[in-house]
Amino acid sequence: MDELERAQSSLGRALGRARAGEDRELAQRVRELGEQLSRMLSGLLALTKLHDPSNRAFDAPVAELAHALSALVDLLGTVHLVTVEDQVYVNDVRARDEGNVAKRDLGGALRRHNVGGISFHAPLDSRAIRLLVAELAANPAPEGPRASLAAALREGEAGTVELHGIFRFQQGRTAERAVQRDPGELLARMLALVTETWNNLSAGRALNPLPLRRAVVEMIDAGIEAPPFWLAYPEAPVHVVHAVQVCATAQLLGKAAGLHLAFLQDLGIAALTHDAGYLGLSPDEAEAPLARHAFEGARMVIRQRGFSEAKVRRLRAVMEHHRDHSSPEGTPSLGGALLRVAEDYVNAVRLYGERTTRARILGAMLAAAGRLYHPILPQLLVNALGRHPPGTLLELEGGLLGRVAAPARGPELWDRPLLRGIDPATRALTGEWIDLARGTTGVVRVLPG
Numbered sequence: 001m002d003e004l005e006r007a008q009s010s011l012g013r014a015l016g017r018a019r020a021g022e023d024r025e026l027a028q029r030v031r032e033l034g035e036q037l038s039r040m041l042s043g044l045l046a047l048t049k050l051h052d053p054s055n056r057a058f059d060a061p062v063a064e065l066a067h068a069l070s071a072l073v074d075l076l077g078t079v080h081l082v083t084v085e086d087q088v089y090v091n092d093v094r095a096r097d098e099g100n101v102a103k104r105d106l107g108g109a110l111r112r113h114n115v116g117g118i119s120f121h122a123p124l125d126s127r128a129i130r131l132l133v134a135e136l137a138a139n140p141a142p143e144g145p146r147a148s149l150a151a152a153l154r155e156g157e158a159g160t161v162e163l164h165g166i167f168r169f170q171q172g173r174t175a176e177r178a179v180q181r182d183p184g185e186l187l188a189r190m191l192a193l194v195t196e197t198w199n200n201l202s203a204g205r206a207l208n209p210l211p212l213r214r215a216v217v218e219m220i221d222a223g224i225e226a227p228p229f230w231l232a233y234p235e236a237p238v239h240v241v242h243a244v245q246v247c248a249t250a251q252l253l254g255k256a257a258g259l260h261l262a263f264l265q266d267l268g269i270a271a272l273t274h275d276a277g278y279l280g281l282s283p284d285e286a287e288a289p290l291a292r293h294a295f296e297g298a299r300m301v302i303r304q305r306g307f308s309e310a311k312v313r314r315l316r317a318v319m320e321h322h323r324d325h326s327s328p329e330g331t332p333s334l335g336g337a338l339l340r341v342a343e344d345y346v347n348a349v350r351l352y353g354e355r356t357t358r359a360r361i362l363g364a365m366l367a368a369a370g371r372l373y374h375p376i377l378p379q380l381l382v383n384a385l386g387r388h389p390p391g392t393l394l395e396l397e398g399g400l401l402g403r404v405a406a407p408a409r410g411p412e413l414w415d416r417p418l419l420r421g422i423d424p425a426t427r428a429l430t431g432e433w434i435d436l437a438r439g440t441t442g443v444v445r446v447l448p449g
Contacts, residue, residue, distance in 0.1 A: 026075070027093055027210060033072045034090030038081060040065035041133070042106040048137035053130040062129050070123040076208045077200030082117040082164070083107030092211045109136060114146040117164035128158040181218055183226035187244070190215045191236040194243050194272050201300055202279050209269050209314070216247070216268030220261070224251045227405040230390035231420060232429060239275060242346065247271035250342035252407055253377060256384040257338075266310050267335055270317035274339055276300055277318070294322050324372050337374040341365070341381055344373075349391065354449050358389040384408065387415040393447040394419065400441065401427075402434045413437050 040061050044053075051057045072079045072090065080091050083106055088095040110116060113136065124132070132153065141148035150163050193215055201207060219229070229248040233241050250271045254264050277297030298319035301311070313335050320336030321343060323329065332340065348361045362385070365378045386408030388394060394402050402419030409418070416439075421432030427449075434441070 030091060030093045033068045034093055035095040036068040037065060037090060038088045038095045038106055044133045045109050045137055048133060053134040058130060062126050065129055066124060066126060069120055073123050077205040078196055079120040080117060083110055092214050111166060113140045113149045115163050116166040119162040122160040131156040131158050132161060181222055183222045184228040186218050186222050187228045188234055190244055191234060191240055194240045195237060198276060201276050207300055212269045212272055213265050216265050220264060224248060224255060225407045231405045243272045245346045246343045249346055250338050252384050253338055253342055253381050256380045266313040267338060270314045270335055271339060274318050274321050294319055325374050326371050337377060341373050341377045356448050357446050358392050386417055388417050393449050395444045395447055397441045397444060
């Protein structure tokens with residue numbers, strides 16, 4: 001298998017694993033509408049070879065495309081139509097070819113303008129669809145064709161259409177690079193995806209778990225212990241960073257508990273959306289957001305069409321993620337118990353991390369095991385994070401400072417983590433990596449902050 005075939009196989013596995021037995025009704029509806037959308041767009045582009053887009057011959061297919069797009073926006077919020085070579089995806093769901101040559105040529109028609117994908121942030125009326133088709137069918141600008149096309153759409157009041165560059169199956173210097181995504185790139189994509197998901201929920205749209213599931217699968221495949229998930233996050237809204245941090249911690253804890261992949265996927269989706277219920281609270285309910293947001297979040301989850309074991313797992317995890325283990329209402333589900341431990345740890349680090357150490361935070365959580373938390377989960381989190389959890393500031397021999405960059409790399413390295421160097425004057429991260437497993441330096445003391 002060459003590198004391109006490996007990359008294609010990897011993408012197919014990720015999509016298949018993200019959909020296998022999960023959210024089938026939604027995925028099928030998205031596939032049907034996505035196939036209709038891509039088929040009608042490619043058909044309209046072919047029709048421009050015979051007629052001007054203002055011709056009445058365009059009326060019926062334009063109306064069909066508008067209907068499919070409107071239905072997809074209702075289901076998904078923003079609709080992403082992506083072409084990768086001769087394949088077409090709509091929000092991570094592949095549109096089948098079924099022998100349709102025109103649809104297979106859609107990628108080529110877009111590539112003429114250096115376009116690989118189109119995002120529709122709102123439905124389009126007939127006039128905007130005709131404009132889009134006419135501009136795509138026209139000869140591309142000799143320089144900056146994608147920018148010129150975007151400018152023409154904005155001037156024609158089709159500004160809700162966003163154009164993206166060419167997408168290719170990932171290739172790199174080695175087969176391993178072709179198969180595995182860079183964790184830093186994956187983190188940036190996940191932050192953008194969660195931001196978009198929250199924006200859609202805020203606008204009253206139903207939750208679309210499919211792209212979130214694929215992002216969680218890729219996070220697991222990339223290795224949840226990778227430093228980008230634990231140390232320095234790119235600029236993003238506070239609530240989005242919090243959601244991804246809780247997701248990473250919950251995934252690490254779920255992996256330590258030996259949970260199967262399907263459960264980890266649903267746990268990840270629940271973690272990324274567990275606080276979305278705050279969006280459903282009115283200003284006069286601001287006094288009791290903690291008590292209410294979990295139930296509002298569950299109401300958002302339940303709006304997704306259909307029922308499945310996956311949806312019920314996510315529903316219970318979101319609804320019960322603040323419930324005490326010894327609550328009179330009963331112990332929370334496993335998903336809720338995992339989220340409770342993960343979120344409390346992330347919140348405690350954010351609130352008290354400048355004044356105490358992460359080890360002390362974990363010690364307080366261990367003391368509450370069996371009362372606030374599941375009896376075993378806090379200890380599993382300690383085992384997974386290591387003696388010096390990620391973010392811990394260490395003073396090393398020789399006056400060096402370092403910040404722990406990742407969880408424990410195994411039982412034998414539980415107390416010998418990987419660090420990023422710290423500038424003593426500014427406390428900013430440097431480009432230096434310090435591996436305590438090499439035994440070239442030792443820890444003098446653990447510092448708060």
